[in-house]
Amino acid sequence: AQSVTQPDIHITVSEGASLELRCNYSYGATPYLFWYVQSPGQGLQLLLKYFSGDTLVQGIKGFEAEFKRSQSSFNLRKPSVHWSDAAEYFCAVGTTSGTYKYIFGTGTRLKVLA
């Protein structure tokens, strides 16, 4: 079955510390992969995407993610977190067969300590 797992429901980091949010997926074909961020009461903003090619992708706001096919992972990283990064982060797979749709993980809520 197609699925996306974000094993960390909540993560708390200090401002200036590094961040890694984990994402594992289960999908039969080569997936398209995305990270979105959602502030309270808001819609989803795309941070970065992976379709093919270089497995390390750069996104907005200083985020990057690395696609590791052997581990079925697409972890999100940021070297130095800012207080404004506090939000909920969703990893998603874009299905490449049948209807093109997104399968989302359950999200990781990031809290940033001053």
Next chain:
Amino acid sequence: ETGVTQSPTHLIKTRGQQVTLRCSSQSGHNTVSWYQQALGQGPQFIFQYYREEENGRGNFPPRFSGLQFPNYSSELNVNALELDDSALYLCASSGVATNTEAFFGQGTRLTVV
């Protein structure tokens, strides 16, 4: 900010009522997808419309229905509302090709009482 707009932003309905949510897609996008995001969950795919036809559906009952208009805007209709329908409903517009990202609106927060 994306060019996808949704209305209304919030509404409250009573169990058993019907509701219509609206979405204007981003310019140049001909595909609209709807997602339901329950509290504390990731968005779940409801259905997708392409060229005014339903182009795929998730695991939602028939009382969830939709429309797409010639200008690619879309409506989501939910009949016989249940308490569990309380959620944030997100509209996403995209191009027809698969290697494109979807742009999401701000959502409509539906509360069923």
